[in-house]
Amino acid sequence: MANASQTERPQTTAVPEYDAVIIGAGMSGLYQLYRLREQGFRVRVLEAGTEVGGTWYWNRYPGARFDSESYSYGYSFSKELLEEWDWSEHFAGQPETLRYLQHVADKFDLRRDIQFRSWVTAAIYQEDTQSWTITLEDGISFRARFLITAIGPLSTPTLPRIEGRDSFKGQSFHTARWPHEPVDFAGKRVTVIGTGATGVQTIQTIAGSVGHLTVFQRTPNWCAPLHNGKIDAETQQKIKAGYPEMFARCQETFACFLHTPDPRSAFEVSDEEREAFYEKLYGERGFGIWQGNFRDILIDRKANATISDFVARKIRTRVKDQKVAEKLIPKNHGFGTRRLPLETFYYEVYNRDNVELVDITSTPIERITPEGIKTSAKEYEFDIIIFATGFDAITGSFDKIDFRGADGARLKDKWTHGPQTYLGIMVDGFPNMMMLMGPHTALGNIPRSIEYSVDWVTGLIRFAQENNLTRLEATSAGVASWTDHVKALGVGLLSNEVNSWMTGINSNVEGKQTRIVARYSGSAPAYRARCDEVAAKGYDELRLG
Numbered sequence: 001m002a003n004a005s006q007t008e009r010p011q012t013t014a015v016p017e018y019d020a021v022i023i024g025a026g027m028s029g030l031y032q033l034y035r036l037r038e039q040g041f042r043v044r045v046l047e048a049g050t051e052v053g054g055t056w057y058w059n060r061y062p063g064a065r066f067d068s069e070s071y072s073y074g075y076s077f078s079k080e081l082l083e084e085w086d087w088s089e090h091f092a093g094q095p096e097t098l099r100y101l102q103h104v105a106d107k108f109d110l111r112r113d114i115q116f117r118s119w120v121t122a123a124i125y126q127e128d129t130q131s132w133t134i135t136l137e138d139g140i141s142f143r144a145r146f147l148i149t150a151i152g153p154l155s156t157p158t159l160p161r162i163e164g165r166d167s168f169k170g171q172s173f174h175t176a177r178w179p180h181e182p183v184d185f186a187g188k189r190v191t192v193i194g195t196g197a198t199g200v201q202t203i204q205t206i207a208g209s210v211g212h213l214t215v216f217q218r219t220p221n222w223c224a225p226l227h228n229g230k231i232d233a234e235t236q237q238k239i240k241a242g243y244p245e246m247f248a249r250c251q252e253t254f255a256c257f258l259h260t261p262d263p264r265s266a267f268e269v270s271d272e273e274r275e276a277f278y279e280k281l282y283g284e285r286g287f288g289i290w291q292g293n294f295r296d297i298l299i300d301r302k303a304n305a306t307i308s309d310f311v312a313r314k315i316r317t318r319v320k321d322q323k324v325a326e327k328l329i330p331k332n333h334g335f336g337t338r339r340l341p342l343e344t345f346y347y348e349v350y351n352r353d354n355v356e357l358v359d360i361t362s363t364p365i366e367r368i369t370p371e372g373i374k375t376s377a378k379e380y381e382f383d384i385i386i387f388a389t390g391f392d393a394i395t396g397s398f399d400k401i402d403f404r405g406a407d408g409a410r411l412k413d414k415w416t417h418g419p420q421t422y423l424g425i426m427v428d429g430f431p432n433m434m435m436l437m438g439p440h441t442a443l444g445n446i447p448r449s450i451e452y453s454v455d456w457v458t459g460l461i462r463f464a465q466e467n468n469l470t471r472l473e474a475t476s477a478g479v480a481s482w483t484d485h486v487k488a489l490g491v492g493l494l495s496n497e498v499n500s501w502m503t504g505i506n507s508n509v510e511g512k513q514t515r516i517v518a519r520y521s522g523s524a525p526a527y528r529a530r531c532d533e534v535a536a537k538g539y540d541e542l543r544l545g
């Protein structure tokens with residue numbers, strides 16, 4: 001094992017060798033390191049940031065917080081960790097989550113195998129040694145039998161391709177590249193471009209502390225109340241006592257959230273009952289209104305229209321100016337067919353005198369100027385521009401690394417028409433490479449999926465070691481079959497008929513204007529059952545050597 005510390009780089013000119021290299025020290029990478037080290041493997045984690053945390057390291061924008069209940073989001077693998085960590089709110093903010101992940105890194109002494117400030121630019125498989133050579137931006141290389149990507153589905157931020165973008169003289173930030181120092185909003189003229197989950201959290205958080213806020217909205221999203229709250233001592237005790245049951249429940253639900261769809265159709269009940277059910281869901285914490293709604297709201301247009309209509313009425317009640325309310329009500333997609341932003345008095349923000357909503361579909365942004373933004377209707381002056389413009393999702397972070405497989409093929413080329421994977425974990429032609437939270441895996445309440453995938457990958461590597469295998473590869477037939485399965489699962493889902501990061505659309509990235517099926521949209525229990533079956537049969541669907 002190389003003895004370089006967390007901040008040092010290996011000084012030797014020889015290429016350091018490991019059993020496994022993990023790219024990324026977010027939630028996936030940390031747990032993968034823990035599990036592989038537990039098995040006695042020599043592991044190096046290469047992390048671009050200066051700290052652990054991944055998503056929770058980079059996304060420091062004001063108001064960044066969980067939309068999953070905090071207690072259902074933490075790691076479940078260590079009873080001691082569960083006992084000693086107190087979440088302060090039902091939906092914790094980013095600083096707390098980052099502190100949690102730092103605590104995990106310290107508690108399990110993970111940092112000694114993590115190398116920070118290490119941007120991986122290339123990973124090339126060498127057939128002669130049956131290992132990967134992984135190279136950093138500064139040219140330093142590492143060799144490892146196994147390469148594990150833990151690079152996150154939403155980690156490559158994208159900026160709009162607007163003329164004059166770099167000419168702006170004030171401050172500008174992408175939400176996922178937020179500065180570590182506090183940003184002073186007092187008296188400032190601020191704009192937010194983008195109204196996805198991130199934009200919503202940012203807008204509702206800063207509206208009260210800026211001088212003036214202009215929101216540039218291209219597509220309104222359906223949002224529902226988060227209903228966050230502090231966790232008191234009694235609830236804390238109950239949560240801790242109930243962890244085994246709660247995690248067991250997450251294993252059973254469709255997407256590992258605490259919420260699971262109501263087995264009824266929206267039309268099995270009377271209009272009054274339906275209205276009362278929606279009212280109840282609207283008043284409850286978290287994703288219940290999305291994940292715990294009638295079983296057909298995300299597949300049947302008419303059922304979907306009933307909940308869309310209900311939420312539209314809520315927006316009209318909460319926003320005083322009805323012209324503004326109409327702008328905030330989505331017209332081109334139904335409720336929950338894009339990722340649902342959860343909000344805290346978001347709609348009330350638009351009742352403030354210092355907030356203006358600009359619909360840029362009617363008055364498009366023409367250019368960014370040194371002073372601000374020029375639309376087709378007006379020139380705006382700003383001190384701060386905030387880009388809440390999202391990510392090159394799911395495959396974007398893969399595209400940034402030059403992955404080359406056994407015959408020199410590039411992963412990016414192989415995935416030109418959308419990702420092709422085996423169980424969302426492996427790719428034919430890319431032996432000994434495993435992806436955590438890559439395309440075609442169950443995401444949902446992501447730590448639950450992370451723990452499963454990490455354990456599966458750990459099991460596979462242990463199997464290789466026990467059987468003296470040095471080369472593990474998905475077959476082309478296995479990849480074709482899984483990819484077809486994932487595509488078939490997406491048929492009939494309203495979310496697959498809508499443009500969003502979930503269907504691979506990003507107007508800011510060339511070549512990402514065609515919808516693809518990049519997400520596994522079946523149930524998490526079915527996903528795990530399939531993966532368990534593969535393991536139980538000795539991974540005989542893989543090419544083992």
Ligand code: NA7
Pocket residue numbers: 154159160161193194195196197198199217218219339360388389390391501507508
């Ligand atoms: P999203 O959900 O992809 O939202 C990005 C927002 O930025 C969305 O409103 C976009 O409008 C808008 N956008 C993007 N590019 C432009 C340009 N060029 N001009 C104007 N507006 C633009 O990203 P988030 O960061 O909010 O959330 C991502 C996920 O992170 C979220 O779902 C959670 O799972 C956590 P559009 O809708 O494309 O018209």
